[in-house]
Amino acid sequence: MDPDAVAKAFVEHYYRTFDSSRAALGVLYQDASMLTFEGDKIQGAAAIVAKLSSLPFQQCAHVIATVDCQPSGPSGGMLVFVSGSLQLGGEQHPLKFSQMFHLMPTPQGSFYVLNDIFRLNYA
Amino acid sequence: MDPDAVAKAFVEHYYRTFDSSRAALGVLYQDASMLTFEGDKIQGAAAIVAKLSSLPFQQCAHVIATVDCQPSGPSGGMLVFVSGSLQLGGEQHPLKFSQMFHLMPTPQGSFYVLNDIFRLNYA
Numbered sequence: 001m002d003p004d005a006v007a008k009a010f011v012e013h014y015y016r017t018f019d020s021s022r023a024a025l026g027v028l029y030q031d032a033s034m035l036t037f038e039g040d041k042i043q044g045a046a047a048i049v050a051k052l053s054s055l056p057f058q059q060c061a062h063v064i065a066t067v068d069c070q071p072s073g074p075s076g077g078m079l080v081f082v083s084g085s086l087q088l089g090g091e092q093h094p095l096k097f098s099q100m101f102h103l104m105p106t107p108q109g110s111f112y113v114l115n116d117i118f119r120l121n122y123a
Numbered sequence: 124m125d126p127d128a129v130a131k132a133f134v135e136h137y138y139r140t141f142d143s144s145r146a147a148l149g150v151l152y153q154d155a156s157m158l159t160f161e162g163d164k165i166q167g168a169a170a171i172v173a174k175l176s177s178l179p180f181q182q183c184a185h186v187i188a189t190v191d192c193q194p195s196g197p198s199g200g201m202l203v204f205v206s207g208s209l210q211l212g213g214e215q216h217p218l219k220f221s222q223m224f225h226l227m228p229t230p231q232g233s234f235y236v237l238n239d240i241f242r243l244n245y246a
Contacts, residue, residue, distance in 0.1 A: 034194075036193060036204075039189070039191065058149055065245075067238045070196065070225075070240065072160060072200075072225060072237070072238060073237060075197075075198065077195075079164060079202075081159075081221075081240040083222055092155055096192065097243070100202070100223045102193075102202060104196070114196060115193045115195060115202050116243075117193065117202065117204040119189055119191070119206050121221065
């Protein structure tokens with residue numbers, strides 16, 4: 001399994017789900033998962049979904065510019081680093097963002113998000 | 124030891140060293156270390172230092188905007204996510220960048236960089 005292909009597939013799935021149904025992202029996180037969103041620290045799948053669902057916009061569309069990935073060590077984890085832009089409904093200009101995910105393997109042969117750090121890149 | 128304080132101290136040390144003597148960054152990496160620099164994949168401390176030393180500018184100054192960190196799992200590692208800007212000698216405008224480091228503990232109680240991913244954020 002090519003790590004770059006796995007990373008790209010994960011990123012496409014993640015933002016497609018984010019842009020259509022944020023509440024459905026919960027299955028990608030577990031209780032140990034951590035999100036740092038613009039400096040706010042949140043832990044656990046339920047709290048992370050509550051945070052993402054509460055963001056003050058109804059419509060958004062992510063456009064991915066770059067996806068980089070590296071294995072994170074002997075645990076079989078994978079680091080995925082994304083840059084792109086985010087168009088919010090009602091806003092004229094897209095916002096640039098960077099985000100990193102640390103994906104960990106599940107016993108079922110899939111991955112969950114252990115670490116997630118998101119930052120807007122202010123111009 | 125407060126992880127946020129460790130992350131901030133590492134980041135300040137890293138960019139101070141980068142801006143004054145890139146060759147001295149080698150002690151922060153090991154043979155297993157990986158760097159992805161604008162999509163180029165490099166492995167091992169010697170190759171990473173060679174890459175950083177060969178970047179086509181003589182003078183640079185990093186300005187850090189944000190530092191976020193999270194523990195990366197049971198191995199005692201730490202993920203550090205940085206955004207900031209980079210002023211190159213002879214250039215009028217600073218370049219915005221994002222970078223992530225995965226720091227792993229050494230037997231001596233310090234950290235080395237296992238993973239390093241760097242991207243410029245083009246306007």
